[in-house]
Amino acid sequence: MKFLSTLFFICFISVSAYSQSHKTILIKEANIYFDYMVKQNFDGVLDYMYPKVFEMAPREQMKAGMQQMFNAEDMTIQFLSNVVTQVTDTKNLEGITYAAIFYSSKMKMTFLTEEEQAEDDKKGFLMFMKATMQTQFGEDNVVEELSTMSLIIDMDATMFAIDDPKYKGWKFLGNDDAMATIVNSVIPESIRTELLNEKE
Template identity: 30%
Template structure:
């Protein structure tokens, strides 16, 4: 009986360990895709960024909602400056029905120059809105220099679904929680949520 329990424990441990490792081919493919994805965000090319998104999510949320925060800021006349966007970590998640999943943690830093009196006037409204999206500790309003700096660590979920034959992404964020739950298998979402939230 002890042998059976020991073998069972070793099997569970080896599965848990292997679940955390991405094979080199997948890791390299993810790095390449994420690099392009983050570059397009830096360039504020949100239309092309959508080509990197996992299509089934759009059955539960609109494409317009994906980058609504950034687009609203730009419509207000704020020219976003993205910087220091880099991948910090990648973790494999459970494979379900031949679809592979990974959680990707990355740095996000952006500066919002408040270059007009109108923009400076809306700063008291803008700062709390950004704090609710990125966390209070990640938003600094420099009143004397007229800019808002936003820093934080964000997550993407990478999905390699055989139907699409390449790694695609979801913005793994509380604001898309409902759409993610409807798109991603519960066991995958549970593992990702344990790390991200």
């Protein structure tokens, strides 16, 4: 009986250590990925993207899309910060390991086309855009910055982490509306459901 208790204790400690280990690694890797996002190092961001995505959307095409989205003629987008709030336990299916990372993100949208307008017109436009963004992100999560014609947006976000033996290290895949079709085709529904239900 004492032997079984000791064995159970060792197994419990081993499982706990593994859980902490993968979470520590994922937080470290996510922070590198987030740093690339803040610095708009799109090659770095794409290096962390799950390579299966490029079978559906070529890497160069995705890079061009990012460059256009973040640095358009009429608007720029900048990530100010991203902070991991939770890493789930891992799930395994057919030799691939999955986890979900929940994080808070702060983003700045700057509108360029209104810079030459009168102050009242600029304010009217910015307040209209603020109201539009509030419907998506919540009233308390959008703040205007008239001096720079910007909106500061706080949001909660999720991404999946995938450790596939075909590729080196953990890869990431954003879980948002823009990526829904790709995410649904790459990550099994049962895995997505289990991981997202672990949110605290």
